[in-house]
Amino acid sequence: MAQKEFSVVGKATPRIDGFERVTGKAEYTGDVQLPGMLYARVLRSPHPHAKILSIDTSKAEKLPGVKAIVHSFNTQVTWASGGLTQKRMIFNNPVRYVGDAVAAVAATDRYIAEDALELIEVKYEKLPYVLDAAAALKSDAPKIYPKGNLSVGDGRVTAPIREQWGDVEKGFKEADKVFEDTYISKHVNNAQMERRVSVAKWDGAKLTVYASTQGISNARGDIAKALDLPLSRVRVVCKYMGAGFGNKNQAQDYDMMTAVLAKTAGQPVKLEFTREDDFIGMHGRWASEQHYKVGVKKDGTITAVELNAITNMGAYRKQSGDLTGCDFYNIPNYKKVVSPTHTNTVVAANYRAPAYPQSVFGFASMLDQIAFDLGVNPYDMFLKNRVRVSKGKSQFTSNEMEACIVEGAKKIGWQEKWHPAGASKGAKLHGIGMALGGYPFRLGLGAATIRLNPDATAHVIVGVVDIGTGAKSTMAIIAAEALGIPLDQIQLASGDTDVTPYSIGESSSRTTSFTGTAVIAAAEDVRKQIFAVAARELEAKPEELDLKNGIVFLKSNPGQKMPLVKAIRKVESEIIGRATTNPTWPEGFDGKCFAAHFCEVEVDRFTGQVRLTRYVAAHDSGTIINRLTATSQVKGGVVQGIGMAFTEELLIDRPTATPINPNYRDAKVPTHLEVPEIEVLFVDASDPYGPFGGKPVGEPPITASVGTIANAIFNATGKRFKELPITPDKILRAIQV
Amino acid sequence: MDDKKGKGVSRRDFLKRVGAGSVGAAVISKGLLDAPGADAYPTEAVEPAKGRSIVSLKVNGKAYRIEVQHRQTLAEVLRDELGLTGTRIGCDRGECGACTVIIDGRNMYSCSQLAVWMSGKEILTVEGLAKGDKLDPIQQAFIDHDGPQCGFCTSGQIMSGKALLLRNPSPSEAQARRALSGNLCRCGNYNREVEAVLAAAKAR
Known part of the structure; x- marks a missing residue:
C-alpha cells in the first residue's frame, strides 16, 4: 500500500498526550x-559475595517513624523474572x-527510612569472588552457583548459546583469506531519567501496584506469581513512564518489596530507588569479549564466520546474554558459540536492542x-555482504537494506568524502564510517477493545x-x-490492568506490531457492526460500504x-469492537527491520578528542x-550509541568490587553538547x-x-x-605511537 | 555501610555536612500552612518543631508560608508539600536537571537548593507557564517539535529554555544548546529540544 492512500498514517503527528507532557x-x-503513604529505601550489600549470617533490625525498629523492615530472614519471595536460569529471590542469601x-x-x-538503613546491623561471612568473565x-574460579559460572542453571535458556548453519570448515577452505580478531565491549547502564519507583497499597486482599513498568500485563503476572495471588487480585497501573530502555x-x-512492605505496615508504601540504586541495583547492557574468525574471497565476499564469545551477565542471568550483530550480513557458513x-558484578540484562550494538561494533569493525586489508571500499564491502536470507534459510517478508545503504551513502556524500583510512593529515583528522543494523520484526499476541460512542467519538482500550x-x-x-474517523475524536484508555486487555508490553519493539494489529482488527469489528x-439505511450490502472521515x-x-453519528443512533x-490477534509468519518467512548508518568525525591529533560532525541514519x-x-526514536537511539562509543563504561574498583561511577556525572552519558x-x-x-x-522503530x-x-x-x-569506549586517551596513545 | 568505598558525595551526605538535619527526629509534615496572602501572618504564629523552620516564598505568583524540615530540598517541598509534581527528580544530586525551576529569573536545580534557603524568593515551575489552557510558546513548541519522548526531563528542559528566552529572546542554536546543556535527556532527544527552544523564540 502506498503511503499516499492513508489519511493519518505516515504523517508527522504531534503526540496525543503532548499537553500533559509539557505542562507537568x-x-x-x-x-x-496516597493518604498515609510511607516511604521506603533499600539496603544493599557492600560485599561482592558473602553469606549473610544475621540481620539485626532492633535498633532500626526503635527509630520513631519506622513501620516495616523486610529482609531475607523474614521475607522469602521469588522474583521469577529476575533469573532465567537460577532461582532469584527479592532478597538473596548469599549476596x-x-x-x-x-x-x-x-x-x-x-x-527516616534512610536513617534506619544505617541502624540495621548485618553480619556477613565474606566469600571468594570473581569480577572478570574470562x-x-x-x-x-570461585563458584557463584553450585554448577559453576557458565550460566547453565536449570531454567528456560541454555549456555552456551549455539547457532549454526552451513559448514564453516568448508567455508574457510573456500576463502582466499581468513582473518581473526577480538573485540571488547563494556557494561553500560540504561540510565533512564525516571528512577525506578513503585507504590503499593492493599485494599483487603486486593493489591494495587502503581508501577514504573514497560508492560503492565506481564508485571501483573509476575507480581501475582511472586506473591501467590490470583490475577484478579492484582491491579497494575502505569499512566506515564519515564523510560526504561529494557530495564523495566x-x-x-x-515492586514485590513495596507490596510486602505495604502488607507488613498496613499502609501504602512508595519505594523510590536513589540514582545510585538505579545504576548498581538493577542492570545494564552485558559486556562482551568477541572473537571472530572470518573467511573472505579476494573481493571481500564472506564465505564463513565463526564467533566465539563470552558475555558477562553479572550475578544473575535475567536475559539472554546473546550477541547478534552478524544478523545483517549474508553469511553462507556460520557458527556461533556465546557463553x-x-x-x-552488577547484573547485565536488557538495554535497547540488548544483543546488538556491542556485537555490531565488533563485527562491523x-x-x-578486512575491507581495508583487502583494499576494498567499505561501502562496497557492506553493500556486497548485506543480508538477503534470514538465519541462512528464511526469506524476509520485506528487505530494503540495499536502499538504506544506497540512499544513506548518497545523503552523506560517501563517494566524494571517503578516503583510505589514515590518509587525512593535519591537526584535525577527518574520518567517515558506516555500519549496518536493524532488529527483528516480530508477530504475536495482541488485544484491543474499541468503544464507539453515540457521538461518533471512540475510546481505544489497550494495555500499552x-x-x-x-x-x-x-x-x-x-x-x-x-x-475512518478523525484522530482528534479518539481517546486512549491505557495503562491499567483492571480496565485494559493484555498487551505484550513495550519491549523488543513489539507494540506497533502486536497491539497495533489487534487495534486494526477491533476497528474492523466496529466497522462490520x-x-x-x-x-x-443506504439500501446496499454491508460489504459495499466504506467509512472515512466520519x-x-x-x-x-x-x-x-x-454521517456515522446517524448510523450509530x-x-x-x-458499539463495542474487540479483537485478540496472534499472527505468525508463513513457513519459510521471517521479519526484520534494516538500517545503514553513516557518520563523519574530526579527531584532534593533539588531544585525541573526537567531534561527531555529521550523522545520517537510513532505516527500513x-x-x-x-x-x-x-x-x-531514531535520533535518540543514535545518541545512546554515541555514549556507548565514546564515554560510557561502568567502572569497578577492583579491591572492593564496588562500582565507582554509579551516577550521571561519572557515567558520562551524552549531553546537549556532544550531539x-x-x-x-x-x-x-x-x-x-x-x-x-x-515495522518496528524503537530498537533498530x-x-x-x-x-x-x-x-x-x-x-x-x-x-x-x-575496545569500547573509544576515549581520547586510547586514541592519543594509538596515534602518537 | 561503613565499608562502602569510592562513592561520590550524595545529596544526603551533603545535607548532613551542612548540618541541616536533626537525625531521627519524629517528624510529621505540617505541610502547607496557608496559601494566598500568607505573608500577612506573622512568623511567630506557629512555633516550628526542632529541625524545622517556616519559609515564606512565592511559587508561580502565589505566596506560601510553609513549615519545612531543614533537610528538605526545594524539589521535595514543591512535589510533596505543594503538590507541584511537574518538577521531576531524576538524580537528586545536581547532575541531570530534571528538577530545574526558575528562581528569581535564573534556572537552577531544585534538588540542590534547600527549602529553608527559599525565603523571599520567587519561583517559577512548569505549572506556572501556561495561562489557563493557553500554553506558553515554549510549551507549544515542545509539542509541535516532539520535545518530550518519555517526558521525564521535559519540565527541566522547558524551564532552562524559558530562562534562556527571558534573558535572550533570540538565541542562536549554539546558545540554545549551551543553555540546555545542564539538562540530560537519556531518550537522546537533544535535537528536538533545541529545535523547540529556537521555534519558541521565533513564535514570540
Whole structure:
C-alpha cells in the first residue's frame, strides 16, 4: 500500500498526550501520593559475595517513624523474572554482588527510612569472588552457583548459546583469506531519567501496584506469581513512564518489596530507588569479549564466520546474554558459540536492542578492517555482504537494506568524502564510517477493545504504556486510520490492568506490531457492526460500504452516504469492537527491520578528542505510522550509541568490587553538547505483515550507531580501536605511537 | 555501610555536612500552612518543631508560608508539600536537571537548593507557564517539535529554555544548546529540544 492512500498514517503527528507532557500534568509513578503513604529505601550489600549470617533490625525498629523492615530472614519471595536460569529471590542469601538487595525499610518519611538503613546491623561471612568473565570460566574460579559460572542453571535458556548453519570448515577452505580478531565491549547502564519507583497499597486482599513498568500485563503476572495471588487480585497501573530502555520489563524486585512492605505496615508504601540504586541495583547492557574468525574471497565476499564469545551477565542471568550483530550480513557458513557467564558484578540484562550494538561494533569493525586489508571500499564491502536470507534459510517478508545503504551513502556524500583510512593529515583528522543494523520484526499476541460512542467519538482500550516511544499516539493513529474517523475524536484508555486487555508490553519493539494489529482488527469489528446497520439505511450490502472521515458511503457511489453519528443512533447505544490477534509468519518467512548508518568525525591529533560532525541514519521500518515520533526514536537511539562509543563504561574498583561511577556525572552519558544534528531517512518500504505495512522503530536505531562511529574513527586515524569506549586517551596513545 | 568505598558525595551526605538535619527526629509534615496572602501572618504564629523552620516564598505568583524540615530540598517541598509534581527528580544530586525551576529569573536545580534557603524568593515551575489552557510558546513548541519522548526531563528542559528566552529572546542554536546543556535527556532527544527552544523564540 502506498503511503499516499492513508489519511493519518505516515504523517508527522504531534503526540496525543503532548499537553500533559509539557505542562507537568502527566502523572508518573513517583507522583502518586496516597493518604498515609510511607516511604521506603533499600539496603544493599557492600560485599561482592558473602553469606549473610544475621540481620539485626532492633535498633532500626526503635527509630520513631519506622513501620516495616523486610529482609531475607523474614521475607522469602521469588522474583521469577529476575533469573532465567537460577532461582532469584527479592532478597538473596548469599549476596552475589555489591548492590544486591539485603533489606528494605518503610518509614513515615524518606529521611527516616534512610536513617534506619544505617541502624540495621548485618553480619556477613565474606566469600571468594570473581569480577572478570574470562577468569570466572576457569576451573579454579570461585563458584557463584553450585554448577559453576557458565550460566547453565536449570531454567528456560541454555549456555552456551549455539547457532549454526552451513559448514564453516568448508567455508574457510573456500576463502582466499581468513582473518581473526577480538573485540571488547563494556557494561553500560540504561540510565533512564525516571528512577525506578513503585507504590503499593492493599485494599483487603486486593493489591494495587502503581508501577514504573514497560508492560503492565506481564508485571501483573509476575507480581501475582511472586506473591501467590490470583490475577484478579492484582491491579497494575502505569499512566506515564519515564523510560526504561529494557530495564523495566515485567515486574521488578522493588515492586514485590513495596507490596510486602505495604502488607507488613498496613499502609501504602512508595519505594523510590536513589540514582545510585538505579545504576548498581538493577542492570545494564552485558559486556562482551568477541572473537571472530572470518573467511573472505579476494573481493571481500564472506564465505564463513565463526564467533566465539563470552558475555558477562553479572550475578544473575535475567536475559539472554546473546550477541547478534552478524544478523545483517549474508553469511553462507556460520557458527556461533556465546557463553553467558556469571561474575560478582552488577547484573547485565536488557538495554535497547540488548544483543546488538556491542556485537555490531565488533563485527562491523571486523568487516571494515578486512575491507581495508583487502583494499576494498567499505561501502562496497557492506553493500556486497548485506543480508538477503534470514538465519541462512528464511526469506524476509520485506528487505530494503540495499536502499538504506544506497540512499544513506548518497545523503552523506560517501563517494566524494571517503578516503583510505589514515590518509587525512593535519591537526584535525577527518574520518567517515558506516555500519549496518536493524532488529527483528516480530508477530504475536495482541488485544484491543474499541468503544464507539453515540457521538461518533471512540475510546481505544489497550494495555500499552507509553515509555516514550509515542506508543499511545501510534495506537490512536492506527485506530483513526482503521476506523475512518478523525484522530482528534479518539481517546486512549491505557495503562491499567483492571480496565485494559493484555498487551505484550513495550519491549523488543513489539507494540506497533502486536497491539497495533489487534487495534486494526477491533476497528474492523466496529466497522462490520456499523455497516450492518448502515446497509439497511443506504439500501446496499454491508460489504459495499466504506467509512472515512466520519462518513459512511457506498464505495461505488460515494454520493450515497450518511454521517456515522446517524448510523450509530440506529443501534441506540455504543458499539463495542474487540479483537485478540496472534499472527505468525508463513513457513519459510521471517521479519526484520534494516538500517545503514553513516557518520563523519574530526579527531584532534593533539588531544585525541573526537567531534561527531555529521550523522545520517537510513532505516527500513516499513510504513512509518508517525514520522514525527519515529524520527525522534531514531535520533535518540543514535545518541545512546554515541555514549556507548565514546564515554560510557561502568567502572569497578577492583579491591572492593564496588562500582565507582554509579551516577550521571561519572557515567558520562551524552549531553546537549556532544550531539550533532542527526539526519534521519526512512526509505520507501512496506511490509505485508505489519499494521498498514509498518515495522518496528524503537530498537533498530541504536544497533548500528557504535560500529558506525568506531569505523569513522578508524578512517580518520588509521588505528583500529577494539575496545569500547573509544576515549581520547586510547586514541592519543594509538596515534602518537 | 561503613565499608562502602569510592562513592561520590550524595545529596544526603551533603545535607548532613551542612548540618541541616536533626537525625531521627519524629517528624510529621505540617505541610502547607496557608496559601494566598500568607505573608500577612506573622512568623511567630506557629512555633516550628526542632529541625524545622517556616519559609515564606512565592511559587508561580502565589505566596506560601510553609513549615519545612531543614533537610528538605526545594524539589521535595514543591512535589510533596505543594503538590507541584511537574518538577521531576531524576538524580537528586545536581547532575541531570530534571528538577530545574526558575528562581528569581535564573534556572537552577531544585534538588540542590534547600527549602529553608527559599525565603523571599520567587519561583517559577512548569505549572506556572501556561495561562489557563493557553500554553506558553515554549510549551507549544515542545509539542509541535516532539520535545518530550518519555517526558521525564521535559519540565527541566522547558524551564532552562524559558530562562534562556527571558534573558535572550533570540538565541542562536549554539546558545540554545549551551543553555540546555545542564539538562540530560537519556531518550537522546537533544535535537528536538533545541529545535523547540529556537521555534519558541521565533513564535514570540
